[in-house]
Amino acid sequence: MSNLVVLPILIPLISGIIAAFLHRKIGAVRIFSRLMAVINLGVAAYMGWFITQNGTIILETGGWKAPYGIILVGDTLSALLVLTTNVIATACVFYASRSLTNKQESFYFYTFFFLLITGVSGAFLTGDLFNLFVFFEVLLMASYALIVLGNGKIQLRESLKYVLLNLFSSMLFVTVVAFLYSVVGTVNMAQIAERVQEVEQKGVLTTIGILLFFVFGTKAALFPLYYWLPKSYIAPNPVVSALFGALLTKVGIYSIMRTFSIIFYHKTDVTHEMFIWIAAFTLLFGVIGALSTHNVKLIVAYNIIPAVGFMLLGIGLFNGTSMEGSVYYLVHDMIIKAALFLLVGAIAYLAGTSDLRKMNGLIHHYPVLGWLFLIASVTLAGIPPFSGFIGKLLLLQGAAQEERIIMIIVGLVTSLLILYSMIRIFIQGFWGEKDETIVPDKKAARSFTGPIAFLLVFSIFLGIGAEFVLPSVEDVSNSLLNPSSYIQSVLKE
Amino acid sequence: MKTSTNDLILRTTTTLIAFILLAFSIYLFLAGHNAPGGGFIGGLMTGAAIVLMYMTYGYDAVQKILPVNFRTMIPVGLLIAVLTGAGSFVFGEPFLSQTFKHLHHVPLLGDVELATALLFDLGVYLTVVGITMTIILTIANDQ
Numbered sequence: 159m160s161n162l163v164v165l166p167i168l169i170p171l172i173s174g175i176i177a178a179f180l181h182r183k184i185g186a187v188r189i190f191s192r193l194m195a196v197i198n199l200g201v202a203a204y205m206g207w208f209i210t211q212n213g214t215i216i217l218e219t220g221g222w223k224a225p226y227g228i229i230l231v232g233d234t235l236s237a238l239l240v241l242t243t244n245v246i247a248t249a250c251v252f253y254a255s256r257s258l259t260n261k262q263e264s265f266y267f268y269t270f271f272f273l274l275i276t277g278v279s280g281a282f283l284t285g286d287l288f289n290l291f292v293f294f295e296v297l298l299m300a301s302y303a304l305i306v307l308g309n310g311k312i313q314l315r316e317s318l319k320y321v322l323l324n325l326f327s328s329m330l331f332v333t334v335v336a337f338l339y340s341v342v343g344t345v346n347m348a349q350i351a352e353r354v355q356e357v358e359q360k361g362v363l364t365t366i367g368i369l370l371f372f373v374f375g376t377k378a379a380l381f382p383l384y385y386w387l388p389k390s391y392i393a394p395n396p397v398v399s400a401l402f403g404a405l406l407t408k409v410g411i412y413s414i415m416r417t418f419s420i421i422f423y424h425k426t427d428v429t430h431e432m433f434i435w436i437a438a439f440t441l442l443f444g445v446i447g448a449l450s451t452h453n454v455k456l457i458v459a460y461n462i463i464p465a466v467g468f469m470l471l472g473i474g475l476f477n478g479t480s481m482e483g484s485v486y487y488l489v490h491d492m493i494i495k496a497a498l499f500l501l502v503g504a505i506a507y508l509a510g511t512s513d514l515r516k517m518n519g520l521i522h523h524y525p526v527l528g529w530l531f532l533i534a535s536v537t538l539a540g541i542p543p544f545s546g547f548i549g550k551l552l553l554l555q556g557a558a559q560e561e562r563i564i565m566i567i568v569g570l571v572t573s574l575l576i577l578y579s580m581i582r583i584f585i586q587g588f589w590g591e592k593d594e595t596i597v598p599d600k601k602a603a604r605s606f607t608g609p610i611a612f613l614l615v616f617s618i619f620l621g622i623g624a625e626f627v628l629p630s631v632e633d634v635s636n637s638l639l640n641p642s643s644y645i646q647s648v649l650k651e
Numbered sequence: 652m653k654t655s656t657n658d659l660i661l662r663t664t665t666t667l668i669a670f671i672l673l674a675f676s677i678y679l680f681l682a683g684h685n686a687p688g689g690g691f692i693g694g695l696m697t698g699a700a701i702v703l704m705y706m707t708y709g710y711d712a713v714q715k716i717l718p719v720n721f722r723t724m725i726p727v728g729l730l731i732a733v734l735t736g737a738g739s740f741v742f743g744e745p746f747l748s749q750t751f752k753h754l755h756h757v758p759l760l761g762d763v764e765l766a767t768a769l770l771f772d773l774g775v776y777l778t779v780v781g782i783t784m785t786i787i788l789t790i791a792n793d794q
Contacts (some may be wrong), residue, residue, distance in 0.1 A: 164746040172733055178726040220747040269726075 160217040162205055163232035166240045166279040169198045170247075174272030181266050188255050191268040195251040198275070199244040206237040210630060214647045216285075224649050225349045231285035231648060235485065235634045239282045239412060242489050245616055246404045246496040247275050249609040250397050253500055256605045257397045257507070262308050270307070271401070274300040278405045282412060285648055287338070288345045290413065291331050294377070298324050301406060304398045305390065316393035323386045327376035334369045341366065348648035351421045351641055359424035367422035367429055371414060378410025380470060381439040384463050388447060391462070392455040392512075396503020399455070403462050404496035408488060411469045415484065418473060420641035426476055433474030438565060440467030441572040448579040452514040454502045454587065457579055461498070461538065464572050465491045471565060472553050480556025481635040486627070487549030490537075490620055494546065497534050497613040501527070504606035505587065508599060517587040523598035526607050528588040530614060535584055537617050539577030545620035548628075658707070665707040672700035680776055681769075690772035694779025701780075702787055710792065721788065724781030732774025735767055 173194035180187040209215060215232040218224060251271065258267060277297025284290050302324075305317045339345055341362060342353040354363055372383070379387040391402050422429060444463025451457060465487070472484025504527060506512040509520060521528035533544070540546035550573060557565045620627055637643055680693030704713050739748040751766035 161740055161746055168733070168737060168746070172730070172737075175726045175729045175733065179723065218745055220749060221745050 160215055163215045163217045163230050165201050170272040170275040174269045177268040184263050187268050191251050195248045199248045202241045202244040206241045209237045225346045228289050229285040230283045236282045240279050242492045243278050249613045250401055253609040254397045270300045270303045281409045285347050305394045313393045316390040319386050320390040327373050331373045337366050348645045352645050354421050364425050374410045374413045378407045378466050381436045388459040391459040400496045400499035403499045404492045408492050415473055419638040420644050430474045430476050433470050437467045437471035438568050445572050445575040453512050454583050455512050458498045458502050475556045475560050477556055478635055479552050481638050482631050483549050483552030483556055485634045486631050490545040490549050493613055493617050494538050497610055500610050501531050514586050519590040519592045521588040522592040524603050530610055532584055535580035540573050543621055545617050548624045661707055669700050669704050690775030694776040697780050698783035721781045721784035724777050728774045728777030732771050735770045
């Protein structure tokens with residue numbers, strides 16, 4: 159039964175390979191990809207249900223015992239994130255056929271799409287630091303291919319930046335794994351955690367921890383290292399932007415969450431204090447970026463950065479409530495960012511421009527899309543019935559427990575500015591006089607609406623059905639703050 | 652581009668060397684379990700042999716004697732590698748479990764040890780050949 163935990167990695171991998179055989183038959187590959195994405199969503203949901211019923215699943219690949227072989231760990235956090243990933247993947251695969259040209263689709267789009275999902279799911283499920291690196295590379299390679307797909311001039315320029323920066327951070331990652339291996343003599347995360355615990359993180363270990371934080375910080379776009387993100391995320395096709403914005407930075411945050419709650423948590427006055435300050439700057443600089451531009455895609459891309467700041471704030475505060483807030487916000491933000499990127503992609507396609515100053519009165523032509531956008535905006539900002547509220551509330555409660563008044567103020571001001579940046583799109587783009595010259599493309603609008611509405615249903619459910627979701631988030635937060643349970647379930651001593 | 656050149660020595664030595672290279676690459680591929688070698692280096696060596704033939708005889712001639720689409724070779728190799736990992740599902744073992752069997756008194760070879768890890772290596776081999784040839788031919792044929 160432990161093989162269940164490899165299925166969310168294996169199904170997209172095999173689907174990607176088969177999609178490569180079918181790449182010229184666009185009709186067939188579309189149906190096949192949609193089918194496999196739905197199957198994978200079902201498997202991920204079943205895995206999540208199974209884990210909540212029966213506890214953590216450990217898969218020792220090849221039958222080798224824990225510290226010697228590679229292990230895959232399916233705990234509640236991984237299961238939750240894999241499920242969210244697959245929800246987003248399903249929405250994106252249904253959106254893709256309208257958003258991409260036939261030529262782009264036939265150039266192995268679905269193969270790279272599935273490989274991206276493989277890498278993301280693998281990074282969420284692995285219990286081995288070097289294997290995490292490998293899955294990072296799997297998802298990065300797929301993302302390199304997706305970012306240049308269609309070879310526009312801007313894509314070429316932005317992908318060069320993106321590739322160079324990610325190569326640099328991958329190189330740093332390998333170096334850090336080498337440092338860590340030379341100190342503790344293992345790459346299995348549970349065993350690293352055990353050995354770091356034995357020496358109470360003395361000596362060079364804190365330095366290694368901070369280096370590791372910078373590796374993941376580059377992937378997650380934190381304050382001094384985020385400058386590459388916004389422009390390179392709006393260069394590719396909207397559906398690719400949605401996948402990137404929803405998944406890639408969150409893998410970095412997940413890695414920080416894991417490593418700094420089970421391995422490097424003995425010197426919180428150094429590491430976690432630093433996180434709080436970096437989170438504050440990330441929040442402020444990200445939202446300033448979002449206010450600085452009139453490009454709708456860029457506004458959403460900049461909004462990734464304060465969201466990452468909120469999650470890092472929760473990790474930095476490091477108490478039960480703030481961790482819960484972080485996990486809740488992580489799941490909420492993955493879904494809402496995917497929905498927003500798909501929405502602005504649709505808006506830019508239908509309006510024929512992504513410049514806010516040239517749009518006017520879109521709601522007369524596309525009412526459904528307009529109201530969906532309003533819901534997504536208020537969800538992002540954290541208005542009570544929707545999902546952003548509960549994550550932020552928990553985070554601010556966590557900050558209040560630690561008596562960090564400045565962080566509460568920064569968080570609230572940032573939320574207000576996020577709301578302002580999003581509502582600006584709604585007011586300037588959707589309100590206003592009806593432009594009679596535009597011939598509305600109702601068919602395209604309808605095919606865009608389906609996947610977006612699908613994502614927003616989950617988002618609204620996360621807000622209204624918070625009572626249903628919170629127990630599993632509490633469970634995740636407890637297991638994160640209690641690393642010995644993770645170590646014991648892996649090493650079985 | 653290039654018209655007729657007299658490269659008799661290159662052509663004659665290539666016919667010899669390409670076969671030696673191919674044989675050596677297969678040796679490396681099979682030796683991987685107990686000696687240096689394996690799918691990766693074997694695949695690269697095969698790629699090198701094929702590149703040598705392309706350099707000597709040109710694109711059209713090699714395409715005629717080796718009518719292989721190297722681009723489909725990549726997913727074929729990947730599929731073989733993944734399926735050997737997933738094959739353990741049938742036997743109720745964890746993913747990627749490998750097994751081996753000793754065969755006695757095989758004609759010509761004597762005692763051999765057959766391992767399923769070889770099938771995984773075959774996948775790696777095909778993928779590496781496919782990727783190196785795709786890269787080189789794509790760049791070489793670019794107008």
